[in-house]
Amino acid sequence: MAAVLDWFTANARALPWRAPGVTPWGILVAEVMAHQTPVARVSPVWIEWLIRWPAPADLADAGPAAAITAWSGLGYPRRALHLVACAERIVRDHGGEVPCDPQVLRTLPGVGEYTAAAVACFAFGRRTIVLDTNVRRVLARLFDGSPGVAAHVAAAERSRAAAVLPADPPRAARWNEAVMELGALICTARTPSCPNCPVRSHCRWHRAGRPGEPPPRRPQGYTGTDRQARGRLLHAVITDGPVPAAILAGTDTVWPHAEQRQRALAGLVADGLLCCEDGNYILPSAPATSR
């Protein structure tokens, strides 16, 4: 639909990874950083990472501790380990170049269906089906007239997305990016700005009077969870350097509940985000095994 492409030309955000000359590695880093994370928060961290580690080999050499520290406040720090493992695999198996085949990309740590399609499309111009939560929501409203989407991608969604994807690869890539942007800026989950939508007159959901409930809210809850405990404990080591196990595990300095504290620390160690050496918790210096 030309209206969406025209809208994108006029309204695309100037995200740093959309600048000319950004490498496939830059695209991959941006996509992983953007998982469940607002783009506005990703931008400064992405710039920092690409300056420090402009190519996969640079991050592979840097190792996990530096990556975890530089991950800053993006959340889900296992993604930093995934990127290090990606970098190692890219160096070892792909001559230091990010692969362009979505099926190959899919085998990299932390790269799922969406990210593989996105990197193949945005970095290499491949004609792939890019289905993130924004695209799914836009297509569901536009063509199905439903207010939101299910938790998981259905087969029918893929075929519908394929059906509306332009045949010409460069145009398909543009379409993917444009629909994603439309979902991020206009056709938002909570309060969509239909008056500003370039395809409101074609939208089944809008034409039907925007029926239905808003998408089911996810059970989240954070305060007091293992997730919060993990975040606090890891943060302590990132900011203070090596922390004696007697303090981190043995006292309630960082986290009050003893049993939960042990569970969280064990999880962090199991995930490769922390190591315990010589009685101290430290960030891992050895490469995270990427399998």
Added chain:
DNA sequence: GAAGCGTGGAA
């Protein structure tokens, strides 16, 4: 297939 995995800014 459901559950687990962080964070900080906006509403």
Added chain:
DNA sequence: TTTCCAAGCTT
């Protein structure tokens, strides 16, 4: 202040 949630992936 509290609540809600933002370009998913893995087990």
